[in-house]
Amino acid sequence: MTATTIEGADQLRVLLVEDEHRLAESLARGLREAAHAVDVADTLASARQKLELERYDAVILDVNLPDGSGFGLAAELRKRAIPVPILMLTARDTVEDRVAGLDSGADDYLVKPFAFEELVARLRALQRRAPESRPTRITVADLVVDPAARTVTRAGRPVEMTTTEYALLEYLARQAGQVCGRAAISGAVWDENYDPFSNIIDVYVSRIRRKIDQPGLTPLIHTVRGAGYSLDPTRGIRPG
Numbered sequence: 001m002t003a004t005t006i007e008g009a010d011q012l013r014v015l016l017v018e019d020e021h022r023l024a025e026s027l028a029r030g031l032r033e034a035a036h037a038v039d040v041a042d043t044l045a046s047a048r049q050k051l052e053l054e055r056y057d058a059v060i061l062d063v064n065l066p067d068g069s070g071f072g073l074a075a076e077l078r079k080r081a082i083p084v085p086i087l088m089l090t091a092r093d094t095v096e097d098r099v100a101g102l103d104s105g106a107d108d109y110l111v112k113p114f115a116f117e118e119l120v121a122r123l124r125a126l127q128r129r130a131p132e133s134r135p136t137r138i139t140v141a142d143l144v145v146d147p148a149a150r151t152v153t154r155a156g157r158p159v160e161m162t163t164t165e166y167a168l169l170e171y172l173a174r175q176a177g178q179v180c181g182r183a184a185i186s187g188a189v190w191d192e193n194y195d196p197f198s199n200i201i202d203v204y205v206s207r208i209r210r211k212i213d214q215p216g217l218t219p220l221i222h223t224v225r226g227a228g229y230s231l232d233p234t235r236g237i238r239p240g
């Protein structure tokens with residue numbers, strides 16, 4: 001299904017708030033196949049909890065939820081000036097609901113039933129309208145990460161990365177100089193199916209370290225014992 005592949009687009013972290021489990025599962029599966037990280041919430045309470053913990057690139061929000069209306073959550077996010085794009089989903093298609101949805105702060109409105117391709121097209125449109133969510137280049141010493149082009153250069157030389165390697169490096173670069181714990185990294189780069197007992201983060205950190213910190217260059221990626229990892233040009237030579 002080439003129509004659903006988001007070619008050259010950023011990997012998005014999406015919160016899907018939908019209580020119809022079969023629909024939620026099929027949408028989440030489709031979005032994951034398109035290389036996005038998807039968390040699913042089936043109540044407003046669960047959605048609020050996830051929104052407290054994560055920064056999402058988009059929220060897909062059902063209107064009728066067991067503990068209230070999606071309009072309320074959209075309004076809350078806008079009141080708190082959280083700039084995440086919101087796409088409302090609903091079975092209702094009345095003018096009043098459309099207006100209520102857009103008034104509450106939703107950016108777009110999709111009426112059920114809809115084709116998956118339509119959802120993807122709307123998500124892409126929302127990302128194009130949300131430039132502030134994707135700043136231009138991140139530069140840390142001689143490392144340049146370009147989220148728009150999803151390219152990386154170190155000391156002027158391009159570095160080839162897989163999607164996950166890139167996502168991890170972009171996350172570390174955004175928090176440059178700070179220590180990033182495993183929980184924060186897994187939350188930002190992996191979705192909720194991440195297994196906290198696996199060593200996948202360590203495996204990916206060693207892979208990007210081999211690519212980024214070539215011999216002769218200042219090591220940028222540091223292990224902070226007992227705490228996590230830090231991308232920091234000022235920590236100097238890595239002990240051990």
Ligand code: CA
Nearest residue numbers: 019062064065
């Ligand atoms: Ca519903």
